[in-house]
Amino acid sequence: MKMKEAKEEYISKKEGHTYWQWTLALLVTMTVFTYGLDLGWISPMARILQSEQSPAGEPLSDVTLSWIASVLCLAAVFSVYLFSYLADRFGSKASVMAIIVPQAISWILRLCFASGTWLIISRSFTGIAAAGCFNALVLYIKEISQDSIRGTLVSMIILMQNIGVFVMYIMGAYLDYYTIVYIVACIPVVTGILLFKAPQSPAFLVKQGKTEEAIATLAFLRGLDKDHKIVISEVAMMKNENDNYKSEPNMSLISIMKNPIWRRGIIITIFIFAAQSFNGAFALMTYASPILTSTGVKLSVSAETLTLSIPPVLIFGSTVNMICAERIGRRTINMLMLSISACSMLGIAASMLIKHFDGTVPSWLPIMSMIVSVWAYAGGVSALPFIVMAEMFSFQIRAKVMGLIVTLAWFMAFLPIVGYMPLSNAIGLHTTFFIFAGINMFGVFFTAIFLPETRGKNVEQIEKALAIRIGLEKVDKNPT
Known part of the structure; x- marks a missing residue:
């Protein structure tokens, strides 16, 4: 059997x-x-x-x-x-x-x-x-x-x-x-x-009460017949989820935040985005040439050539992330890439500190650190928060929650752009990159402790994992 x-x-x-x-x-x-x-x-x-x-x-x-x-x-x-x-x-x-x-x-x-x-x-x-x-x-x-x-x-x-x-x-x-x-x-x-x-998404069609159209669309997307058990099962799950939330059709962010499971999911996602925004890679890509100069390395290529080398590294990192996304857990990818990024930032910071005390820096160290940091950013640090955000929340609250999180993410992305130069001038470049390394390590520990694994799981399974972590015996769908 x-x-x-x-x-x-x-x-x-x-x-x-x-x-x-x-x-x-x-x-x-x-x-x-x-x-x-x-x-x-x-x-x-x-x-x-x-x-x-x-x-x-x-x-x-x-x-x-x-x-x-x-x-x-x-x-x-x-x-x-x-x-x-x-x-x-x-x-x-x-x-x-x-x-x-x-x-x-x-x-x-x-x-x-x-x-x-x-x-x-x-x-x-x-x-x-x-x-x-x-x-x-x-x-x-x-x-x-x-x-x-x-x-x-x-x-x-x-x-x-x-x-x-x-x-x-x-x-x-x-x-x-x-x-x-x-x-x-x-x-x-x-x-x-x-x-x-x-096509419109099946989840939204279910939300609009167009169940037959949702079945047809899902069958088309999966390459299956309309009466296939996978199609019927997925649409039934969407319909059941939709029915559970019908009593709260106009949930506000305040009512969403009252639910301890959703609140925890939102807070976790915001912190994952914070680690992404402040990990230092964007500042490194923006100011690559002056940063390398500050390490004392003599560049044998022009600044334009150096800048042109960054996008291929980003593309390679993104490709690796796509290949590994469904083979390795979300938590593992994020911890691995943040750890690599932390080591790279330490390499750059150490090079600057050695130069500050008139020491000699191996020419390969800051260059390799920069390349590895950019690769790690594209290889998981930049993409992982969006994947987790997409998987964490049900379609009834997803639009509102994503609106809040992405707004904060854009604001957090803006801060390093305007704050990098004033901060570096105030405390020194090497200290700034030591801080970036510390933020990356914070992301590693935060992911290990708080982020549940979301790979291959539906929203209900993820919510159950969040409920267990905050000591709730079952998922409570009522935000009040």
Whole structure:
């Protein structure tokens, strides 16, 4: 009997396919690919915008360029809830499609107006779109993907972003300002046309009471018949979850926070994002050349060549993360990558400290530390919080909770950008990187103690794990 059940389970796993899940994930992540292009746009364009041949008609000042670079994060902070509202009210597909509008406006403005003021405005629209890229995309991919590939598909968001950065660096080396803008402006338009044919998520269809349509959509995504037991079981689970929350259709963040299980999940996710934001990799990528110079290492390549080497490392790290996402537990990946990042930051800090006392630093140490740190960031530190966030919460509260968490994440990402230079000038570069190492180690211990394993588990199983950790015997769905 047991052999027969095992055989049936094996046959069930071999049925169906994931082609459409991969295709849709690739299609929606074209929006984050466009964001990656914009993220990498500043580096090759800074030289052009500050030259006598600037499309603005005059060289842009350092202050103006700084605002063009940093306004993205500020705009994102105030835009997250727009996409959360759209996802909650009209579904995650509508929220994804809404990303395309500000992206298209951003590049059209750059095409029509090239002054400093208009470039700041255009990058503000990029920030609005970026808020959706790490909110709506995570939500949609989570809701269309099955448990076995969920982490891999969510990891694709970071990979596509990094590919976008790399492509822009290459285009910036060979193409002029207007040619680049013309090319990139077409991408959101084409993506939007293709997205019209994308299905709404089954979870939202269940929420709307369209059970038959949800069954048809889920069967299409899984490559199974409508009456297959896997399809019927998943939709039944969604319907049961939806029925459990019908008594609270308009739950506010306050009522959500009253539930001890949800509150614990939110706090854990925020701390995981904090470790990501303050781990130091972004500051390292932004100021790579001056940081290496401060270690006393004599560079044999130009700053431009060094900068160009960072995106391939990011892409390699993202690829490794995608491959390992469903083979290694979330906790293991996060602890491993944060540990590697901590060691790398210690290597950089030690190099600076040795240089401070007129010692000799091995030339390979700071360079290797920088490369390994960037790789670890792309290999798990940057993607893992989004994967955990997508898996942690039920679809009834997911949009609201993700809105809160992603807003805080954007604000935390903004702080290192504005605070790195003042902090380094006040306490010294080496001390700053020792602090980064300490934050990474804090992330390691926090993950080990508080983060439950979410790989391959549904929301109910994750909530049970959270309930056990806070001493509750069962999951209480009533937030009051």
